[in-house]
Amino acid sequence: MVTIRLHNSRTRVKEEFVPIDPGNVRVYVCGPTVYDRAHLGNARPVVVFDTLFRLLRHVYGAGHVTYVRNFTDVDDKINATALARKEAGAAGSLEDLIAERTEETIRWYHDDMDALGALRPTHEPRATAYVGQMIAMIGALIEGGHAYAKEGHVLFRVRSFAEYGRLSGRSVDDMIAGARVEVAPFKEDPMDFVLWKPSDDSLPGWESPWGRGRPGWHIECSAMSLALLGASFDIHGGGIDLQFPHHENEVAQSCCAHPEAEFARVWMHNEMLQVEGKKMSKSLGNFFTVRDLLEKGVPGEVIRFVFLGTHYGRPMDWTAEKAAGASSKLDDFVRLVAQFGNLEKAKDLQPDDVIVAALADDLNTHAALVALENLANTARYDDLARNLDFLGILSFAQLEQRIEVRDSAMQLLKPYAANLAAMREAAMATKDFAPVDAMKAGLLAAGVEVRMSKAGVELLPGPGFDAAKLEGLV
Numbered sequence: 001m002v003t004i005r006l007h008n009s010r011t012r013v014k015e016e017f018v019p020i021d022p023g024n025v026r027v028y029v030c031g032p033t034v035y036d037r038a039h040l041g042n043a044r045p046v047v048v049f050d051t052l053f054r055l056l057r058h059v060y061g062a063g064h065v066t067y068v069r070n071f072t073d074v075d076d077k078i079n080a081t082a083l084a085r086k087e088a089g090a091a092g093s094l095e096d097l098i099a100e101r102t103e104e105t106i107r108w109y110h111d112d113m114d115a116l117g118a119l120r121p122t123h124e125p126r127a128t129a130y131v132g133q134m135i136a137m138i139g140a141l142i143e144g145g146h147a148y149a150k151e152g153h154v155l156f157r158v159r160s161f162a163e164y165g166r167l168s169g170r171s172v173d174d175m176i177a178g179a180r181v182e183v184a185p186f187k188e189d190p191m192d193f194v195l196w197k198p199s200d201d202s203l204p205g206w207e208s209p210w211g212r213g214r215p216g217w218h219i220e221c222s223a224m225s226l227a228l229l230g231a232s233f234d235i236h237g238g239g240i241d242l243q244f245p246h247h248e249n250e251v252a253q254s255c256c257a258h259p260e261a262e263f264a265r266v267w268m269h270n271e272m273l274q275v276e277g278k279k280m281s282k283s284l285g286n287f288f289t290v291r292d293l294l295e296k297g298v299p300g301e302v303i304r305f306v307f308l309g310t311h312y313g314r315p316m317d318w319t320a321e322k323a324a325g326a327s328s329k330l331d332d333f334v335r336l337v338a339q340f341g342n343l344e345k346a347k348d349l350q351p352d353d354v355i356v357a358a359l360a361d362d363l364n365t366h367a368a369l370v371a372l373e374n375l376a377n378t379a380r381y382d383d384l385a386r387n388l389d390f391l392g393i394l395s396f397a398q399l400e401q402r403i404e405v406r407d408s409a410m411q412l413l414k415p416y417a418a419n420l421a422a423m424r425e426a427a428m429a430t431k432d433f434a435p436v437d438a439m440k441a442g443l444l445a446a447g448v449e450v451r452m453s454k455a456g457v458e459l460l461p462g463p464g465f466d467a468a469k470l471e472g473l474v
């Protein structure tokens with residue numbers, strides 16, 4: 001069996017990964033708060049943990065991995081978005097507007113992440129479907145002395161958990177000194193964080209022993225991971241921006257509610273997608289959405305390929321150069337598979353050992369891409385196709401479609417190639433090359449790659465090939 005090694009942010013070392021139950025390897029990743037389109041930064045953890053999911057499925061079997069990624073569909077940012085729409089005159093109750101917004105955002109999210117080749121997780125729980133479990137967990141925390149209710153709020157008593165700060169490597173006192181903790185009259189200690197808060201009539205709320213209210217963000221993940229994966233599971237992932245306070249608070253809640261269990265054994269954090277050295281984020285306003293890029297004609301496989309070029313533990317920038325490089329490399333791969341590969345044979349192959357070993361080494365995706373290129377350079381075209389599919393860059397279905405489009409374009413271009421060859425013949429005699437040049441320019445404008453040599457004229461569909469632009473060329 002392949003040995004997987006992962007950098008565990010909890011222990012801060014790269015460790016051999018040993019699942020609690022190899023028959024059911026369990027992974028939880030914090031998903032999006034669904035109030036708006038995902039920006040490119042939000043897509044990074046999706047690609048990173050999809051790659052992990054694919055590796056685990058390969059090593060332990062597709063039916064032996066449970067991957068949970070939640071939707072946070074109750075949150076003050078969602079309420080604010082819906083309220084703004086209501087104030088702008090949108091029809092329907094606030095609750096309807098909230099439901100409409102979260103449904104719409106979840107659809108967008110699926111469309112965008114599907115385009116990046118991300119497999120759907122095994123479960124995608126919505127927080128609003130687990131409020132009962134959250135209330136139960138909060139009740140247990142109060143009973144155990146780890147939380148207290150005051151003025152309709154329930155707060156987690158941070159000082160009751162000696163290990164608070166372990167995950168992010170901070171002491172409680174440092175945190176108080178450095179953090180923007182909210183001081184509130186209902187808190188015993190400024191570090192204490194909200195498990196439950198009261199909702200007035202204008203806000204979504206659930207009945208609870210502490211009055212009508214809604215959960216805090218952190219308890220959502222603790223309750224959903226418990227419900228779907230149990231009190232101890234293998235891997236918990238998310239962006240490094242969530243390590244503190246979100247993950248620290250998840251640990252505190254889950255470990256105090258279930259002291260007999262270990263919660264997440266391995267913690268993995270992806271570094272940030274940056275814009276000029278700063279985290280891409282909604283609050284800084286320095287973002288563009290995945291949809292923006294897709295609509296600009298940057299296909300999902302190019303985005304994924306660029307992401308895989310940098311190790312998840314390192315910050316990275318998105319640049320047009322990287323996208324152009326990825327795009328031309330992928331075009332080369334497709335051309336090679338189309339010309340020399342056999343997809344039916346490729347489907348029977350196993351993923352390449354070197355690529356699997358690279359991923360097993362703490363998801364060394366950069367090395368995996370180098371190995372992929374090596375398959376192309378050593379004429380292993382069926383393996384190339386197999387591993388494009390394995391890495392989620394181009395599935396077999398996408399490859400088939402690309403090859404079909406390419407073949408029909410080649411068919412379409414045949415008469416143009418014959419024509420151009422004839423024009424060149426004629427120009428040799430008349431010495432007037434202007435018609436040849438005009439034809440060539442027209443073909444280039446239609447995204448056609450023109451190769452003219454002594455041997456003849458070859459026309460190939462290039463990346464921006466547009467058949468409609470061929471009209472009127474002959």
Ligand SMILES: Nc1ncnc2c1ncn2[C@@H]1O[C@H](COP(=O)(O)OP(=O)(O)OP(=O)(O)O)[C@@H](O)[C@H]1O
Nearest residue numbers: 032033041042044045238239272273279280281282
């Ligand atoms: N710039 C980024 N690079 C990589 N991952 C990011 C980036 N920004 C957010 N994430 C990750 O995206 C996931 C979804 O997070 P969440 O829904 O909380 O983001 P958000 O609040 O919409 O983003 P923002 O941080 O822009 O306000 C989390 O795992 C988070 O760590």
Ligand SMILES: [Zn+2]
Nearest residue numbers: 030221246250
């Ligand atoms: Zn979470």
